[in-house]
Amino acid sequence: MSSDAKETPARPRERAEVFRTISGRPIERVYRGPGPVDSAGARPQDAQDPGTFPYTRGIHANGYRGKLWTMRQFAGFGTPEETNARYRHLLAAGGTGLSVAFDLPTLMGRDPDHELSLGEVGKCGVSVVSLADMETLFAGIPLGQVTTSMTINSPAAMVFAMYLVVAQRQGVPWTALSGTIQNDILKEFIAQKEYIYPPRPSMRLITDTFAFCAREVPRWNSISVSGYHIREAGATAAQELAFTLRDGIEYVQYGIDAGLDVDEFAPRMSFFFNAHSDFFEEIAKYRAARAIWAEVMRTRFGARSERSWKLRFHSQTAGVSLTAQQPYNNVVRTALQALSAVLGGTNSLHTNSLDEALALPTEEAATLALRTQQIIAHETGVAGLADPFGGSYFLEALTFDLTRETYAYFDRIDALGGMVAAIEEGFPQREVAESAYRFQRAVERKEQVIVGVNDFVATDDPAVRILYIDDAATDTQMTRLAEVKARRDPAEVARALHAMRRAAQGTDNLMPPILEAVRAYATLGEMCDALRDVWGEWEEQAII
Amino acid sequence: MSKIRVVIAKPGLDGHDRGAKVIARALRDAGMEVIYTGLRQTPEQIVSAALQEDADVIGLSILSGAHNHICPRVMELLRAHGLDDVLVVVGGIIPDVDIPKLTEMGVKGIFLPGTPMQQIVEFIQGNVRERENV
Numbered sequence: 001m002s003s004d005a006k007e008t009p010a011r012p013r014e015r016a017e018v019f020r021t022i023s024g025r026p027i028e029r030v031y032r033g034p035g036p037v038d039s040a041g042a043r044p045q046d047a048q049d050p051g052t053f054p055y056t057r058g059i060h061a062n063g064y065r066g067k068l069w070t071m072r073q074f075a076g077f078g079t080p081e082e083t084n085a086r087y088r089h090l091l092a093a094g095g096t097g098l099s100v101a102f103d104l105p106t107l108m109g110r111d112p113d114h115e116l117s118l119g120e121v122g123k124c125g126v127s128v129v130s131l132a133d134m135e136t137l138f139a140g141i142p143l144g145q146v147t148t149s150m151t152i153n154s155p156a157a158m159v160f161a162m163y164l165v166v167a168q169r170q171g172v173p174w175t176a177l178s179g180t181i182q183n184d185i186l187k188e189f190i191a192q193k194e195y196i197y198p199p200r201p202s203m204r205l206i207t208d209t210f211a212f213c214a215r216e217v218p219r220w221n222s223i224s225v226s227g228y229h230i231r232e233a234g235a236t237a238a239q240e241l242a243f244t245l246r247d248g249i250e251y252v253q254y255g256i257d258a259g260l261d262v263d264e265f266a267p268r269m270s271f272f273f274n275a276h277s278d279f280f281e282e283i284a285k286y287r288a289a290r291a292i293w294a295e296v297m298r299t300r301f302g303a304r305s306e307r308s309w310k311l312r313f314h315s316q317t318a319g320v321s322l323t324a325q326q327p328y329n330n331v332v333r334t335a336l337q338a339l340s341a342v343l344g345g346t347n348s349l350h351t352n353s354l355d356e357a358l359a360l361p362t363e364e365a366a367t368l369a370l371r372t373q374q375i376i377a378h379e380t381g382v383a384g385l386a387d388p389f390g391g392s393y394f395l396e397a398l399t400f401d402l403t404r405e406t407y408a409y410f411d412r413i414d415a416l417g418g419m420v421a422a423i424e425e426g427f428p429q430r431e432v433a434e435s436a437y438r439f440q441r442a443v444e445r446k447e448q449v450i451v452g453v454n455d456f457v458a459t460d461d462p463a464v465r466i467l468y469i470d471d472a473a474t475d476t477q478m479t480r481l482a483e484v485k486a487r488r489d490p491a492e493v494a495r496a497l498h499a500m501r502r503a504a505q506g507t508d509n510l511m512p513p514i515l516e517a518v519r520a521y522a523t524l525g526e527m528c529d530a531l532r533d534v535w536g537e538w539e540e541q542a543i544i
Numbered sequence: 545m546s547k548i549r550v551v552i553a554k555p556g557l558d559g560h561d562r563g564a565k566v567i568a569r570a571l572r573d574a575g576m577e578v579i580y581t582g583l584r585q586t587p588e589q590i591v592s593a594a595l596q597e598d599a600d601v602i603g604l605s606i607l608s609g610a611h612n613h614i615c616p617r618v619m620e621l622l623r624a625h626g627l628d629d630v631l632v633v634v635g636g637i638i639p640d641v642d643i644p645k646l647t648e649m650g651v652k653g654i655f656l657p658g659t660p661m662q663q664i665v666e667f668i669q670g671n672v673r674e675r676e677n678v
């Protein structure tokens with residue numbers, strides 16, 4: 001051998017100095033065995049089979065062989081009649097669950113006649129003002145036979161109560177109802193910012209729904225702890241994972257502190273993650289999520305039920321990755337993102353429509369998004385086995401790294417006194433804002449290419465037809481609000497709202513008085529105001 | 545030369561503030577004085593912030609579809625307060641058909657998803673009023 005050969009060979013020219021995931025994580029040229037070893041000297045990747053603790057490889061031993069994921073398309077716009085028609089279409093097209101998108105006034109607990117509702121009624125989702133609207137929204141849809149997910153947070157208890165009363169009037173017992181309320185206020189403070197009350201009373205509303213569901217609606221998922229919005233706001237994959245699971249820990253702790261047995265409510269907690277564009281990092285994220293949650297539930301909280309250990313999650317493809325430029329490219333992005341969610345073992349999935357950087361989706365675009373899932377399920381073959389990537393050196397290393405980073409964030413948040421305290425201090429908000437800005441600068445410098453936006457730009461974008469939502473819903477909903485107010489018994493409404501205020505001042509579960517107010521046709525704005533009177537409103541320290 | 549003063553506001557009920565915050569930082573890094581109002585500001589609050597802060601520019605971030613209601617009100621209030629020379633720009637999701645309406649009422653810049661931050665910085669530098677020397 002010549003002496004030259006002993007020297008490090010010149011590095012072959014590569015396209016970049018460092019290769020990174022979309023979250024900025026540097027990756028190596030190639031990954032080799034035997035793979036990472038944890039602090040106890042074990043190789044976590046050898047630990048187990050799908051369906052066994054800690055469920056890295058999935059919560060079901062047979063993957064999707066028994067049952068495919070639920071294809072659940074988030075939808076809602078305009079009046080309850082219009083959205084009811086879209087639901088019937090999605091169910092007829094083979095959708096297997098409903099998912100309600102509410103408009104901003106509903107999400108913020110404001111009636112359509114409030115000053116801040118100006119121009120917002122029915123725009124980003126369906127407007128639901130009182131029980132009368134909920135009856136219309138689910139007219140002709142048998143609530144005992146579908147599962148319904150409702151994306152509602154601050155007013156979750158009130159909207160859930162409306163759903164329960166509609167079910168009752170359809171003759172469906174609460175024990176037969178299945179579905180989810182998002183009910184995750186912590187990620188609102190961190191990311192999406194649709195909050196009403198300060199963090200601590202907001203947490204009490206949530207533990208009240210935990211207790212109520214455990215007793216009365218046992219098959220209902222009382223929370224969907226969501227990383228989706230945290231990621232959309234700019235978080236990295238590791239931050240999404242860490243903040244979401246730490247939020248989950250906070251809810252469990254508050255439930256226990258409220259006197260509940262962990263195994264009574266933890267099995268009904270579900271999760272919601274983003275399916276972003278970095279293919280392997282996302283799959284690793286879902287695998288790490290399951291393993292961390294199982295470990296946390298068993299060791300940190302001493303849960304004994306396997307059902308408390310198993311993390312079940314919904315996922316949605318990344319809205320933030322969609323581009324207004326060359327919108328057909330979004331079909332491809334969505335398909336790849338959805339594939340990563342399936343390979344990561346998602347339990348239900350929403351695929352975004354190609355026109356969503358421009359508007360709410362047309363029926364045509366929403367159908368294509370559903371077809372994307374059906375093609376993955378029935379044509380690609382990936383649903384025929386559990387955890388197809390288990391044992392991949394790269395994927396196992398990523399799973400290991402994300403797990404380690406998540407525990408490091410847990411330590412920092414624990415040191416701040418928990419997630420509520422960390423939010424009050426602005427910690428997760430700052431971390432997310434920092435990542436969002438870093439990403440945007442990488443895009444500006446073209447270190448991160450976005451096809452059609454900062455590279456491969458076309459001047460002749462094909463126009464797509466968009467769903468234009470006019471202001472007709474405002475008029476309809478104003479008229480209906482007046483009708484409801486004219487028809488109901490004002491004394492009964494006043495009594496029910498007073499009972500809500502009294503319960504809010506004390507410690508009794510809020511669900512029973514909320515149900516009474518719903519039955520009296522109190523409006524959502526009135527019910528939310530009753531609690532505003534007692535708890536006040538949260539105003540965040542704006543951080544830029 | 546005194547700094548360009550910008551009020552960045554999130555009107556309406558929407559809380560999606562990623563864009564507003566990123567652009568606020570970009571303008572600050574470009575040497576402007578940025579005042580971020582925070583969330584859920586009424587047109588009255590926004591114009592009053594512009595008045596108090598002696599703003600040269602108002603940047604509205606609107607993703608929810610409420611622009612057809614919010615923008616006319618902001619423009620009307622600006623005129624009523626004699627703030628016609630404040631440069632108003634809007635960023636967010638604005639359907640094509642609404643753009644001419646916003647331009648007609650005096651919104652000078654409309655920035656849709658995917659607009660580079662640098663383009664917004666340069667637009668503001670090129671279109672802002674000359675500051676009078678006091």
